[in-house]
Amino acid sequence: MSDLSLPLGWVVARIGDIAIKGQQRKPDPDEVFTYVDIGSIDRSKKVIAEPQQLSGTDAPSRARKVINTGDILVSLTRPNLNAVALVDERFDNQIASTGFEVIKPVQVDSRYIYTLVRSKAFIDEISGVVQGALYPAAKSSDVQGFHFPLPPPAEQKVIADKLDTLLAQVENTKVRLQRIPQLLKRFRQSVLAAAVTGKLTEDKRRSKAISSSQSPVTINVESDEQPEGWNWQKLVDLAILESGHTPRKSVFDYWENGDVPWISLQDIRAAHGKIIENTKHMPTMKGIENSSARLLPTGTVCFSRDISVGFTTIMGKEMSTTQHFANWICGEKLNNKYLMYALMAAKDHLTISGQGTTVKTIYMPALKEFRLLTPPLKEQTEIVHRVEQLLAYADTIEQQVNNALARVEKLTQSVLAKAFRGELTEQWRKDNPELISGENSAAALLERIQTERAAAKPARKTRKKAG
Structure with missing residues (x-):
């Protein structure tokens, strides 16, 4: 930031020029205090979100830095993650971790410095000097030595006020965008539920209403109500279970130089609801032939029966799987994509129906009792077509939302960059020349800060010479 062409009345300063060193202390054993560590910071909102209440006897050795209202906390560990926060009155005179650099501004608007440490210029510079491989960290001197454009005091407040408003608007936009994926998740689930209960193709046939609370894939539970032409059937009568x-x-x-696609738990979450073409691990054909594994045909529906119960995919080529999966080779009366969507629709129900407490498992005897509400094959094909259209529509919206979120993230940095170039207050300076010159300039402010800091320094003790 030191290379910027500065607006009138501004100067380049270091953070160390406008701040004082904070105090450190060890909490008393019987003291109860609020402890702010790196994990307490919400990195997205840049606030102290989850501090701990501790007693002095339980305090970690890093609980040493005293913080006050208006201080700015900057995490020295992994500074690229930008865990920063402005201390408000709730945390006045509490204690933070030594993993923070605590900036205590003198005669400078704390909000201005708070937005400064959120800027890309600050993040990039501090991240570029980190040390250590496992826990990359910057040093206190890296933060204190950062050069930045310092406006006059009155302009600092105007900038901080504008940023409060603009960044709040950006944050509100981000929050609204972040809600959409959850809405899309519910939309997708409702599409699947409508598909396998007959509601999605009501217009194609005359049928009775079916209860929306009925589970589409279940074990030994059938309903008196079902769409015309649909029947409950055992899944093993429609598909071969492997x-x-x-x-x-x-x-x-x-395993060495294997080329047989082999679906493991590491593959299934990414492949859920899709056709899987590639897998992370691949054994050799010799490995398959000398185990209980089988090479299954293209189109086989692969269903996770433990660990990640309910995650489902379809094999895009001949593949094998781990023992964690139940694999269904569909016969002529069952569309494999319809089965996949039915299993996806019943994922929550199937998870609950599994056995075990820590890890739910659906065992083979239970799998053999699965019953599927099955429409005629022609209607299955129509359902699959409509589901794919609706899910593709949801995917398009989600991609647009992700693109919008990326633009919002860039917008935050764009606004900050404009602020530190003086572009947000260009007209204000023209209207208020007396507030950016003379005693009101940033240069005069720096002199006053230096005077105040010099006066606050304790006098050095001198040793008496031995007589």
Whole structure:
């Protein structure tokens, strides 16, 4: 920031020029205090969100830095994540971790410095001097030595006020955009529920109403109400059930340079609701042939029956799977995509129906009892077509939302950059020349700060010479 062409009345300063050093102390054993560590900071909102209430006896060794209203906290650990916050009155005279650099401005608007440490220029410079591999960290001197454009006092307040308003508007926009993915998630689930209960194709046939609370895929539970032409059938009567297996990892020839796609739990979450073409791990054909695994045909529906219960995909080529999956090879009367959507629609129900407390598992005997509310094959095809259209529409909206969020993130930095170039207050300076010159200039402010800091320094003690 030191290379900027400065507006009239501005100067370049270091953070260390306008701040004083804070105090450190060890909490008393019987003291109860609020402790702010790095994890207490909401990095998105740049606020202290989840501080801890501790007693002095439970205080960690890093709980040493005294903070006051108006201080700015800057995390020295992983500064690229920009865990920063402005201390408000709730945390006055409390204690923060030594992992922070605590900036205590003197005669400078704290809000101005708070927005400064959120700027890309600050983040990039501090991140560029980090040390350490596991826990990259900047030093106190890196923060204190950062050069920045300092406006006159009156202009600082105007800038801070404008940024308060503009950044609040940006944050509100971001919050609204962030709600949309959750709405889209509910939309997708409602599409699936409508698909496998017959509501999505009501216009194609005459049928009775079906209860929206009915689970579309269930075990030994059938409803008296169902769409005309639809029937509850055992899934094993419509598809062949196959399990999976893991070739022995200790046998070199079973895995070295393998080329058989093999679906594991590491693949299934990314492939949920899609056709899977590639897998992270691939055994050799020798490994498959010398284990209980099988090479299953293209189009097989792969359903996770434990760990990630309910996640479902369709094999885009011949593949094998781990033992964590139940695999359905659909017959002529069952559309494999319809089965996938039915399993996805019932994901929550199936998770609950699994056995176990820590890890839910659906065992093979239970899988063999699965019953599926099945429409005629022609209607299955129509349902799949409509579901794909609606889900593609949702995916398009979600991509647009993600693009908009990326633009909003850039907008924040654009606004900050304009502020520190003086562009937000250009007209204000023209209207108020007396507030940016002479005693009101930033240069005069720096002199006053230096005088105040010099007066506050304790006198040095001198040793008496031995007589």
